[in-house]
Amino acid sequence: VHPILGTRRLHTGIDLAAVSGSPISAAAAGVVVIAARYGGYGNAVVIDHGGGLATLYAHQSRIVVSKGQSVAKGDLIGYVGCTGLCTGPHLHFETRENGSPVDPMKYLRG
Numbered sequence: 001v002h003p004i005l006g007t008r009r010l011h012t013g014i015d016l017a018a019v020s021g022s023p024i025s026a027a028a029a030g031v032v033v034i035a036a037r038y039g040g041y042g043n044a045v046v047i048d049h050g051g052g053l054a055t056l057y058a059h060q061s062r063i064v065v066s067k068g069q070s071v072a073k074g075d076l077i078g079y080v081g082c083t084g085l086c087t088g089p090h091l092h093f094e095t096r097e098n099g100s101p102v103d104p105m106k107y108l109r110g
Helices: none
Strands: 014-017 023-025 030-037 043-050 053-058 060-063 076-080 090-097 100-102
Touching (some): 043 076
Antiparallel strands (some): 023 076, 043 053, 090 100
């Protein structure tokens, strides 16, 4: 059950607890396709890594990249916050293959 909306919803990523203001790095090289407020995700960045793979980094306090910008693995893209539908500072991280959510641990274990 969603802690704010009170409805049953699929949680399509993982939430990584962190202190507000902690740096967020790109998981892999790619091109930023979204760097803006993004609905319930709050301030979010989406990176297209090619081959149908994209990653999303949500609830940021501040975004430091721009749409169309190329990033390398490990580049700073923003800072942890609690924007959008959020109950405390954390990074919500998603991976999508051809637009469909997949288990991010598949890539993080890599």
